Amino acid sequence: DVKVTQSSRYLVKRTGEKVFLECVQDMDHENMFWYRQDPGLGLRLIYFSYDVKMKEKGDIPEGYSVSREKKERFSLILESASTNQTSMYLCASNHLGGNTEAFFGQGTRLTVV
């Protein structure tokens, strides 16, 4: 059974904290993605990576960074958490190429207080 696993289901952090969201996939996928999902706005791409140590900005990268040191792991970092980063964060992965199914993790509900 294919799996994308996010490290936490729920997270509460304080404003200004550095936050790490971890994602691991066991399907040997080249591509990995971080999205955030907000009501009325849908899923918006923050960053994606198509290979180890490679990263590209998505549509809303401000306030975020990423790390991909190993093929199976993609980390999202909030350098200094702010209340407007309260959201559902979804990690996804798929094989290289334009027509392959993306598999999602279960999501991390982050609340910044």
Added chain:
Amino acid sequence: RKEVEQDPGPFNVPEGATVAFNCTYSNSASQSFFWYRQDCRKEPKLLMSVYSSGNEDGRFTAQLNRASQYISLLIRDSKLSDSATYLCVVNGIAGTYKYIFGTGTRLKVLA
């Protein structure tokens, strides 16, 4: 204009009804198209890919109209378990890896 647009709904339909959703996309060079389903508080999961010739999977039919730049999803004989949000997804220009999601259409099937 948004890259991918969907009517947010909700569509409230009785069991057994047929319901159709449309989704429009702005980039005429888009190559790949999908419908994903998302249940409340769950992650999105692939429902079906959308091929140029159209495709059917049981009660679900997906169509692509490149000339008018829209894709559609038809659900026949709706079941209570079909209640979910349906996300239209477009993979942008060939050679890029971005999946662009619509905001989703909520469907409620009523007993």
